[in-house]
Amino acid sequence: MAVKVLINGYGSIGKRVADAVAKQDDMEVIGVTKTKPDFEAKLAVEKGYKLFAAIPERKGLFEEKGVEIEGTIFDVIEDADIVVDCAPGGIGKDNLENIYKKYKVKAILQGGEKAKFVEDSFNALWSYDRCYGKDYIRVVSCNTTGLCRTFYAVDSVTDIVKARVVLIRRGADPNDAKRGPINAIVPNPPTVPSHHGPDVVSVVPKFEGKILTSAVIVPTTLMHMHSLMIETTGTTRDAILDAIEKTPRVFTVSAEDGLNSTATIIEYARDLGRPRYDLWEIPIWEESVNVVDNEVFLMQAVHQESDVIPENIDCIRAMLQMEDDNMKSIEKTNKSLGIK
Ligand SMILES: NC(=O)C1=CN([C@@H]2O[C@H](COP(=O)(O)OP(=O)(O)OC[C@H]3O[C@@H](n4cnc5c(N)ncnc54)[C@H](OP(=O)(O)O)[C@@H]3O)[C@@H](O)[C@H]2O)C=CC1
Ligand SMILES: O=C(OP(=O)(O)O)[C@H](O)COP(=O)(O)O
Incomplete structure (x- = not known):
């Protein structure tokens, strides 16, 4: 029987999680929530999702605007096997304390929340087993997910002594006119x-003291970009390329093919016919992969709106003990979404 998933917060991440859950044969979306009856609320209803008010006092707003609503979050929460909280950063922890714990329902929070508020932090490659059955x-x-996947590839062929990363972060998501x-x-x-x-x-405790990062924000909305410098005990460029090839949800792109910027990578996702031009995988520039004196250099991009989506699906499977092998869950999710 399909597990019942409630999405609390139907924004950039929430609408993608809802669509990904709807594609799984072992999960169903029992509802999505919004605080206001805007175009996203109307489209959610048109798509067939049951819509609930995330904040009970706002229910009247939906009725006033003629947007079909089934009730408030409190009318559906007891039916949920798990809630995927996709509320704006910082609100998830309040929802955890005030709603999910009170109703004793399992919950996934997103990356805008701090590690200290939850039992553990999830990445399907690294911490699936640790999160198995947790509440x-x-x-x-998105940035941490991208780094975790690439470190997994490198760690599969050599020991990481120290890594330094410069993150070039997008200024805002494409739908955001304020930031x-x-x-x-x-x-x-x-x-x-x-x-x-x-x-x-928080995902890979053995890296304690080994990963140093700094970040800047630039005027772009398409993707983040990372420049990684990873000191290892020894490896080769071919070994790293081979490890990238074998690691799920990362792949190499070549500037020679015209994939020489985040602009053309997004065009590639559009040409693939991806929903909302989502690129769930982390593209790594093949030409940037190099090893100098045991230090691995590479550059990668991160589609901030979508790389965490398959992780949410695998996290549901782990927390609800639906599949005990992380690689099998990854494979199932990848197949359902059309991940390379
Ligand atoms: N955008 C990104 O690039 C990424 C974001 N994240 C993280 O995902 C989380 C969500 O971010 P994102 O999707 O961008 O945010 P958005 O602002 O796009 O969406 C937030 C959604 O939450 C709803 N909401 C507002 N208040 C509440 C509440 N009290 N309870 C429940 N829902 C509420 C909003 O509804 P309404 O619009 O009706 O007010 C909206 O649908 C954050 O933790 C963020 O850090 C993680 C990876 C990437
Ligand atoms: O929510 C996100 O970006 P934002 O906090 O800039 O809106 C992305 O997940 C990136 O977050 P991070 O750069 O804190 O890893």
Whole structure:
């Protein structure tokens, strides 16, 4: 029987998680929530999702606008086997304390929440077993997910002694007219190291003290980009390329093929006919992969709106003990979504 999934927060991440859950033969979406009756709420109903008010006092707003609503989150939460919280960063922890724990329902939070509020942090390659059967888990952020996958590939062929990463973060998602910068490069966070190193360690504790990250924000909406420098005990370029080939959800792209920027990578995702031009995999520039004196260099991009989506699906399977082999869950999810 399909497990019942409630999506609390139907925004950039929530709508993608809902569509991915709907594609699984072992899961069903029992509802999605919004706080306001805008176009996303209307489209959710048109797509056939049952819509609920995330905040009970807002229910009247939907009725006033004629947007079909089934009730509030409190009318559906007891039917859920698990809630995937996709509310804006910082709100998930309040929902965890005020709703999910009170109703004793398992919940997944997203990367905008801190590690300390949950039992563990999830990446399908690294921490599936640890999260198996747990109640409250965080799927780490898009950037952290991208780093975890690439470190997995490198770690599969050599030992990582120390890694340094510079993250070039997109200024806003494409639908966001309020954030920036429009014409500046902003150290963000202004302090070094950034939170991404500790976030990777929350998934892979053996990397404690080994990952140092700094980040800037630039005026683009398409993707993030990372420049990785990974000191190892010894490896070769061919071994790293082979490891990338064997690791799920990462792949190489070549500037020679015209995939020489985030712009053409997104065009590639469009040409693949991906929903919302989502690129769930992490593209690594083949030409950037190099090994100098045991240090691995590479550059990769991250489609911030979509790389965490398959992770949420695998996290549901782990928490609800639906599949005990992480690689089998990854394979099932990949197949259902059409991941390379
Ligand atoms: N966008 C990204 O690139 C990524 C985001 N994340 C993380 O995912 C989470 C969600 O981000 P994102 O999808 O971008 O955010 P969005 O702002 O796009 O969507 C948030 C959704 O939550 C709803 N919402 C608002 N308040 C509440 C509430 N109190 N309870 C439940 N739902 C609420 C909003 O509804 P309404 O619009 O009706 O107000 C909206 O549907 C954050 O933790 C973020 O850090 C992780 C990876 C990448
Ligand atoms: O929510 C996200 O970006 P945002 O906090 O810039 O909106 C992405 O998950 C990236 O987050 P991160 O750069 O804190 O890993």
